[in-house]
Amino acid sequence: MATMLLAIVIAALATTGASGKTIVVPEGNRHASQPKVPGASIKRTRDTRSTFDRKYDKILDLLQRDRKLRAKINSTAAQYGIDPIHIVGALVGEHTYNVDAYDRLQSYYIKAMAYATGGLSFSYNRMDVDEFVNLPEFDKCRSFSSSFDLWTCREAVWEKSFKNRTVRGVRYPNDRFSAVFFQPFYAGQTFGLGQLNPLTALMHTDMVNRVSGYRKLSHRDGEDVYKAIMNPDMSLAYVAAALRHSIDAYRDIAGLDISGNPGITATLYNVGNPDDRARVLARRNRDRKARGQSLLMPQENYYGWLVNDRIDDLRALF
16 A cells, blocks of 8 residues: 555656646657667677567567566556556667567576576675775765665766776776676676666665565675566566656756656666756756757657657557
8 A cells, every 4th residue: 555655646746846847848759760879789789690670579579478577567667656658668678779588578587596696796806896885985975875866976986086097006997887896797788677787776776665665775785686687576666766767857857747758768768867967958958048049858869769669569568
């Protein structure tokens, strides 16, 4: 009952921004044709002797055949007060441009069991991430209590003070925090049905604990984190939490309601950092409003463009 009440409250909040006024972002794509697909995605698909169309058909086929998966998506979306099309869009985008979908949902469960028994830990250059985030540079993050704010702060410290720098004799790579410390198999790898990375799961663990009741994740327990992002039952909650957060961030920061445009939420799921992107757009729109110009709407990338372009296929699932 508590979870259902929370979902109702979240859904109600989605219609009203902090100022009481939001601008609805229209459906559909702003770009007439698909933006350029990154070379890494093209190479990854070519190396597996596949095509984007074949990969799209494969994930769509899984969703069409598996009624239990669709039911899980529906129930998870209801918990987080979002349209299930947002979850579907994220899954389709990831499995079209990142990895091939498995033929059966059961394969994701089997894979999760294998990953969750591997003695995983998060570290770089023999330094555990727990030791790393206790370095003095991270002191300003200690005041944050929410998992999202805490890990967002830590990610910002990484970008400013460690990325592509030598600190106390240690040379740190010119790469993302999540790729350096949180992906022990190889940099850039994401996992499971939602193709999540561990840092994303850690950021959203408070919301998932509150809404879905799953215990909070810790960076000190790599196996538990991987279990969460590899197990379809749990990973869908983290996908939904990330999407819910993006919708809320654009409403509260930029005064824009993106809940009716799954191509935009899919884009944000793909590129990350929704708060920063909402701030940039809000600042640009304040400047444009002061000059009497029309407001800018958020734009889809190649990934979100596909979701909006194939919206009839995806809507037919439900």
